[in-house]
Amino acid sequence: MGEKRWSERFEGAMGQLAARSHRRPVQALVVAVVLTLLGAYFARNLTLSADFVGLLPKAFPSVQDIEKLRKRFGGQGNVVVVGMGAEPEALKRFADDMAPKLAMLSEIRYVNFQRPRAFFDEHSLYYVDLEDLKTIQGRIDARITWEKEQANPLFVRLDESAPPSVDFSDIEQKYTGRANQRLSGQGDLYYLNPAEGMVVLMAKPRGSAADLSYSKKVVTQVEEFLAQQDLSKYGPGFKTAVTGTFKKKIDQQRVIVGDLARASTLAMVMLLVYLAFHFRSALSVGFTMLPVVAGLGWTYGFVGLAYGQVNLLTGFLAAVLGGLGVEHGIHLLGRYGTLRSEGMNSEAAVHESFRHTGFSALIAALVAALTFLSLAMSEFRAFREFGIIAAVGMLVSIFSYLLILPALLGLASRFGWSPRVHQSSSGPMALLGRWLPRSYRGVAVGVGVAVVALISQSYRISFNYDSRTLEDYKQASAVLDQKVNDILGYSQTPVVVLTDSREMEREVVRQLEARKTARGKDSTIDFVGALEDLVPRQQTEKKAVLEAIHAKLGKLDPERLPEDTRAVLTRALNMSKAQPFTQEDLPTSVRHQFESLDGSTGGVVLVYAGGGVSLSDGEGTRRFSKEVRGLQMPDGSQVSAAGEALILADILDMVSREGPRILAAAVLSVLGAMWLTLGRLRTALICMVPTLLSVAGLVGLMALLDLQFNYLNIMVLPVLVGTTVDAGVHLVQRLGEPGADFISVYAETGRAITGGLLTSAIGFVALVLAKHPGLNSIGDLANLGFGLNLIIVLLGFPALLLLVERWRRKHGAASDEPAPEA
Numbered sequence: 001m002g003e004k005r006w007s008e009r010f011e012g013a014m015g016q017l018a019a020r021s022h023r024r025p026v027q028a029l030v031v032a033v034v035l036t037l038l039g040a041y042f043a044r045n046l047t048l049s050a051d052f053v054g055l056l057p058k059a060f061p062s063v064q065d066i067e068k069l070r071k072r073f074g075g076q077g078n079v080v081v082v083g084m085g086a087e088p089e090a091l092k093r094f095a096d097d098m099a100p101k102l103a104m105l106s107e108i109r110y111v112n113f114q115r116p117r118a119f120f121d122e123h124s125l126y127y128v129d130l131e132d133l134k135t136i137q138g139r140i141d142a143r144i145t146w147e148k149e150q151a152n153p154l155f156v157r158l159d160e161s162a163p164p165s166v167d168f169s170d171i172e173q174k175y176t177g178r179a180n181q182r183l184s185g186q187g188d189l190y191y192l193n194p195a196e197g198m199v200v201l202m203a204k205p206r207g208s209a210a211d212l213s214y215s216k217k218v219v220t221q222v223e224e225f226l227a228q229q230d231l232s233k234y235g236p237g238f239k240t241a242v243t244g245t246f247k248k249k250i251d252q253q254r255v256i257v258g259d260l261a262r263a264s265t266l267a268m269v270m271l272l273v274y275l276a277f278h279f280r281s282a283l284s285v286g287f288t289m290l291p292v293v294a295g296l297g298w299t300y301g302f303v304g305l306a307y308g309q310v311n312l313l314t315g316f317l318a319a320v321l322g323g324l325g326v327e328h329g330i331h332l333l334g335r336y337g338t339l340r341s342e343g344m345n346s347e348a349a350v351h352e353s354f355r356h357t358g359f360s361a362l363i364a365a366l367v368a369a370l371t372f373l374s375l376a377m378s379e380f381r382a383f384r385e386f387g388i389i390a391a392v393g394m395l396v397s398i399f400s401y402l403l404i405l406p407a408l409l410g411l412a413s414r415f416g417w418s419p420r421v422h423q424s425s426s427g428p429m430a431l432l433g434r435w436l437p438r439s440y441r442g443v444a445v446g447v448g449v450a451v452v453a454l455i456s457q458s459y460r461i462s463f464n465y466d467s468r469t470l471e472d473y474k475q476a477s478a479v480l481d482q483k484v485n486d487i488l489g490y491s492q493t494p495v496v497v498l499t500d501s502r503e504m505e506r507e508v509v510r511q512l513e514a515r516k517t518a519r520g521k522d523s524t525i526d527f528v529g530a531l532e533d534l535v536p537r538q539q540t541e542k543k544a545v546l547e548a549i550h551a552k553l554g555k556l557d558p559e560r561l562p563e564d565t566r567a568v569l570t571r572a573l574n575m576s577k578a579q580p581f582t583q584e585d586l587p588t589s590v591r592h593q594f595e596s597l598d599g600s601t602g603g604v605v606l607v608y609a610g611g612g613v614s615l616s617d618g619e620g621t622r623r624f625s626k627e628v629r630g631l632q633m634p635d636g637s638q639v640s641a642a643g644e645a646l647i648l649a650d651i652l653d654m655v656s657r658e659g660p661r662i663l664a665a666a667v668l669s670v671l672g673a674m675w676l677t678l679g680r681l682r683t684a685l686i687c688m689v690p691t692l693l694s695v696a697g698l699v700g701l702m703a704l705l706d707l708q709f710n711y712l713n714i715m716v717l718p719v720l721v722g723t724t725v726d727a728g729v730h731l732v733q734r735l736g737e738p739g740a741d742f743i744s745v746y747a748e749t750g751r752a753i754t755g756g757l758l759t760s761a762i763g764f765v766a767l768v769l770a771k772h773p774g775l776n777s778i779g780d781l782a783n784l785g786f787g788l789n790l791i792i793v794l795l796g797f798p799a800l801l802l803l804v805e806r807w808r809r810k811h812g813a814a815s816d817e818p819a820p821e822a
Contacts, residue, residue: 008090010193010359010362011355011356011359012355014354014359014362014402015351015352015354015355015358016351016352016353017354017402018350018354018355018358018402018405018406018407019347019350019351019354021403021404021406021407021410022346022350022351022407022409022410023347023410024348024407024410025406025407025408025410025411026093026407027034028078028404028406028407029404029407029408032294032400032403032404032407033405035294036293036294036297036298036299038298038301039297039298039300039301039302039347040297040301040682041301042300042301042302042304042305043297043300043301043303043304043645044304045308046300046303046304046309046310047212047308047309047310048253048256048309048310048311048312048315049212049309049310049311050255052243055311055380055381055382055647055651056328056379056380056381056647056650056651056654057142057379057381058415058652060379061640061652062640062642062646062647062649063647065498065640065641065642065646066335066343066642066643066644066646066647067331068498068642069496069498069642070208071597071642072208072498072596072603073496073498073596073597073604074109074204074205074206074207074208074595074596074642075495076208076209076235076245076493076644077209077244077246077493078112078202078203078204078205078244078245078246078248079108079202079203079204079205079218079219079222079242079244079247080200080201080202080203080242080243080244080247080481080484081098081200081201081202081203081222081226081240081241081242081580082103082197082198082199082200082201082240082241082242082243082480082484083095083098083199083201083234083238083239083240084196084197084198084238084239084240084241085197085199085235085237085238085239086234086235086237086238087197087235088188088192088194088197090235090236090238090572091190091192091197091198092190092192092199093234094199094231094234095113095114095190095191095199095201096113097115098201098229098684098809099111099113099201101225102201102203102222102225103203105203105221105222105225107205107206107207107218107220107221108203108205108206108218108219108222108243108263109204109205109206109592109595110203110204110588110589110592111201111202111203111204111591112201112202112204112589112593113190113191113199113200113201113202114189114190114191114589115183115184115187115188115189116183116189116190116586116587116589116590117184117185118189119183119184119586119590120181120183120509121182121575122574122575123575123578123581124172124180124544124575124579125546125575125576126536126539126542126578126580126581127175127178127180127536128171128172128175128542130542130545131514132174132539133170133376133542133545133546134545134670135168135171136168136572137545137548137549138169139164139165139166139168139489140166140549140552140553140572141552142164142570143163143164143165143166143565144555145164146163146164147163147556148572149161150163150317153492153810155772163349163565166565166569166572167568168568168572170337177213177526177527178527178529179527179528179529179533179534179606180534181255182489182526182527182529182608183529183590183623184488185488185489191484191485191487191488191719192487193483193487196483198483198487199680199773200484200487200488202244202365204592204646205218205246206218206597207245209245209249210249210407212249212250212253214749215247215249215250216247216250218246219242219246219247219250222242222560223242225242226242229293229431233267241476241477241480242477243476243477243478243480243481243484244477244481245493247477247481248475248477248478248481251457251475251476251477251478252475254310255475255771255772256315256772256775258771259316259767259770259771259772259775260315260316260772262766262769262773263316263317263319263763263766263767263769263775264318264319264322264766266319266765266766266769267318267319267322267323267763267765267766268322268336269384270288270318270762270766271289271322271323271326271759271762272285274705274755274758274759275289275326275330275759278330278751279333279419280369281803282671283412283417284419285414286408287329287331287333287405287408287409288326288329288330289326289329289582290408290611291325291329291397291400291401291403291405292321292322292325292326292329292397292400293391293634294320294398294400294404295321295396295397295399295401296318296321296325296393297326297775297817299317299321299389299392299393299396300318302389302392302396303389307385307389307652310385311381311382311385312382312384312712312774312775313382313383313385313386313712313715314385314386314389316763316767316775316778317386317389317390317393317761318763319763319766319767320390320719320760320763320764321390321394321397321763322393322762322763323759323760323761323762323763323764324368324393324397324723324759324760324763325393325397325400325401325761326756326759327364327726327755327756327757327759328361328364328365328397328398328401328756329405330755330756330759331357331360331730331752331756332353332354332357332358332359332361332401332405332754333405333419334748334751334752335353335357335748336349336353336409336419337419338348338748339352339353340418340419345413346409346410346413346418347410347413350406350409350410354402354406355488356733357730358398358401360726360729360730360733361398361401361726362398363371363673363674363678363726363729364725364726364729364730365394365395365397365398365726366395366673367670367673367674367722367725367726367729368390368391368394368722368723368726369390369391369392369394369395370391370666370669370670370672370673370722371669371719371720371721371722371723371798372386372387372388372390372391372394372671372718372719372722373387373388373391373669374387374662374663374665374666374669374718375387375390375662375666375715375718376388376391376652377658377661377662377665378655378658378662379654379658380651380654380655380658380711383655383658383662383715385458386715390719394722396698397432417742419708423728429741429746429747429748429751429754430746430747432746432747432750432794432795433742433743433744433745433746433747433750434743436746436795436798436799436802437742437744437802439799440798440799440802440806441799441803442801443796443799444797444800444802444803446794447791447792447795447796447799448796448800450697451693451696451697451792451796453700454697454698454701454704455696455697455699455700456601456700457695457700457701457703457704458699458700458703459698459701459703460694461700461708461709462709463708463709463710464481464708464709464710465619465622465652465654465710466619484817486693488529490526490608490610491608491609492581493608493643493644493645494529494606494607494608494609494643495607495609495624495628495641495643495645495646496604496605496606496607496640496641496642496643497604497605497607497628497631497639497640497641498603498604498605499603499604499605499638499639500603500641501603502532504603504633504639505530505531505532505533505603505604505605506530506532506533507631507633507634508530508605508639509528509529509532509533509605510526511532511631511632512525512528512605512607512627512628512631513528515627516528516627520785522626523610523627524609524610524623524624525607525608525609525610525624525627525628526609526610527608527610528605528606528607528608529581529593529605529606529608530594530604530605530606531591531594531601531604531759531763532583534583534586534590535581535582535583539580539581540580541737542580543579543580546575546576546577546578547576548578549572549576550573550576550577553569553573553576554573556569583601593606593607599772607626607628607641609621614715617643620647621645621648621649621652622649622652622653624645624646624649625641625645625646625649625650626645627632628641628643629646651711652711655711655714656711659709659714659717661718662715662718663718663721664716665718666718666721666722667688667692667721670688670691670722670725671684671688672687674687674688674729675723676786683732686728686732686801687724687725687728687729687732688728689728689797689800690724690725690727690728690789690792690793690796690797691720691721691724691725691728691789693792693796694761694785694789694792694793695717695718695720695721695723695785697785697792698717698720698781698785699789701784701788702784705784707780707781707784710774710777712774712775712777712778713774713777713778713780713781714791715778716778716781716782716785717785719782720782720786720789722783723760724757724760724786724789724793726756727753727756727757727789727793728793728797730749730753730756731745731749731750731753731793731797731798732748732801734748734749742798746798750794753790753794754790754794755795757786757790758786758790760784760786761783761786761787762788764778764779764782764783765779765783766779767779767782768780768783
């Protein structure tokens with residue numbers, strides 16, 4: 001009973017505060033305006049960050065690794081210039097003309113436009129192990145001996161055996177896939193696709209693509225440079241395009257910003273339209289929306305102070321919080337109108353509305369805030385920030401209504417305004433209220449069977465690890481970037497292992513190649529490259545063997561050899577002339593890829609994904625990350641690969657691991673808050689029944705509709721727990737009032753619940769129209785959840801309450817819970 005008295009005292013305090021604002025409206029509104037202006041001031045410089053790295057804690061090893069990479073090696077990826085719509089020779093001329101000019105731009109470090117094939121072909125025998133090189137020498141010696149014997153007229157061969165083979169392709173095959181071969185590439189010397197009429201130039205910027213302002217700067221510089229060129233000399237249909245990591249970052253940011261702006265605008269318009277339909281009063285719409293707008297201003301002022309930016313999830317919170325906040329206004333203003341129609345004066349109606357309905361709204365807001373705070377348990381910063389900001393927003397929305405709505409009603413009442421009251425005895429809710437007591441058994445059984453059937457399908461649900469389904473890959477820059485990767489033959493953005501010495505470089509390459517060999521066709525590594533590894537060992541010994549091969553080959557007359565043998569020996573003769581080389585002799589385009597920002601080389605190992613694995617495919621990336629991480633050095637230290645792809649792997653691992661824990665925390669926190677505020681555990685459990693059934697049924701419905709969870713939309717489940725539980729609270733609290741009549745309570749509260757759920761869903765409805773697939777998935781899942789909850793809370797839950805109450809009456813049980821009066 002002590003807890004019950006405590007809640008009653010809290011109810012009284014809310015009513016008194018509201019009445020005070022009603023009596024002194026000007027003071028309350030001045031405070032609200034000042035707070036709103038402060039919020040707008042602190043929120044003025046908020047920006048959106050779509051950087052994956054910013055979604056994980058800075059203490060994460062993968063985040064620390066990529067920060068080291070950015071400081072030492074610069075950003076990953078390129079600004080890629082593509083020439084299109086011309087004959088191959090014209091495309092090559094374009095590449096020759098533009099490459100040196102692009103390299104002179106202030107933000108470009110270097111430009112890569114040709115494959116370094118000539119160098120690697122010439123020196124390919126230096127990449128063969130000494131023993132294999134001696135085997136090649138032995139084959140050539142045997143063939144030379146055979147040819148001499150054949151040329152000797154006195155030599156008689158007793159058998160017809162084939163001549164010794166000089167084919168050493170089997171030996172070369174052993175070294176297929178090494179960095180020198182993969183970097184030299186296949187096809188034309190230029191990065192050219194004759195079939196599509198495309199040539200590619202890759203410009204390496206000085207900064208990082210994670211810095212959006214820098215990305216815009218360097219892409220703009222390149223685009224302005226291209227706009228100044230006379231491209232007509234390359235053909236009438238010739239044109240250029242820009243793609244690559246930097247360009248895609250800008251385009252992705254533009255899509256997300258556009259989606260969020262459209263979602264927020266659409267949500268606001270939909271809220272206004274619905275409120276106009278619900279209240280049929282312009283002033284009532286204004287009274288409901290002004291506290292919401294003020295609350296959003298205060299909330300985003302907090303965001304500006306605490307974070308300075310929003311991410312993909314927190315960016316659309318304005319639309320969500322707007323819908324959730326309006327729900328409180330619908331309940332409060334609806335109750336106020338009903339009390340005024342019953343003869344109460346304005347101040348008494350405000351006091352009573354905030355004492356009961358306002359307290360229910362506070363419980364709902366507190367519960368939602370605790371649910372959102374369960375997301376703050378996550379190490380995933382997107383979830384944590386979403387949870388904290390949403391929790392603050394929910395509590396702020398109640399305070400804004402407590403401060404502003406009574407003041408507005410106080411001013412309006414002084415001018416003789418009274419709200420238009422919806423007649424509870426008419427309308428769809430009243431019809432349902434009269435029908436349910438007659439059909440509650442069938443409704444309870446029907447809804448129950450349907451929910452159980454949905455829940456039975458929950459085991460089929462799966463998690464989608466493919467991040468490609470969450471990004472707008474239909475963008476022109478993304479489509480063109482994939483074509484560029486096809487031309488290159490490998491990804492433009494390998495992951496990078498940073499080392500401290502040449503010995504470590506070689507050890508990293510050795511271990512990664514050993515892992516690749518051990519896994520065979522299941523390996524996710526394509527190839528591994530390091531400058532130290534691109535300079536073969538034992539070059540002096542190999543040179544001696546090559547000189548011996550060259551000397552012997554020079555004694556053969558190619559014209560006397562079969563055509564196939566002649567080609568092999570001619571190639572071997574050219575390769576055997578190659579001289580030893582150092583890192584400085586490697587092609588410039590190759591050395592550049594291993595340069596640090598200060599121009600120094602070494603300490604960098606590039607690891608390219610292969611085995612059919614795309615670094616946008618989350619499941620493949622998780623396998624790739626396991627294969628390239630945890631390299632143990634001889635001195636006992638560990639090194640790991642760094643890259644945005646591995647950040648994605650960490651995010652996926654974290655979300656799939658934390659999801660069940662966050663949902664459990666949300667349910668328990670909601671239960672605890674309701675138990676504390678409502679005073680009874682049984683009442684709290686009853687109020688939670690519609691929400692728990694909705695969430696469980698939603699999982700089964702997703703399986704039936706072939707929808708999947710992903711690392712963005714999985715947060716919808718705890719959000720639904722916090723945002724739908726207030727419907728049960730309002731219904732149970734109103735039915736528990738002395739003399740409550742089921743039909744009138746259901747008509748009034750059911751209408752408010754419907755409006756509240758619809759407005760809560762509006763912010764998510766707007767996301768359905770977003771271009772970003774990740775935002776779409778959040779909108780789809782949330783709206784299915786709200787729709788299912790609406791059916792359960794308006795039909796199944798009241799039918800269950802009636803069923804339990806009739807059973808108690810029939811068996812003579814004393815009821816401690818709300819007794820619906822039919």
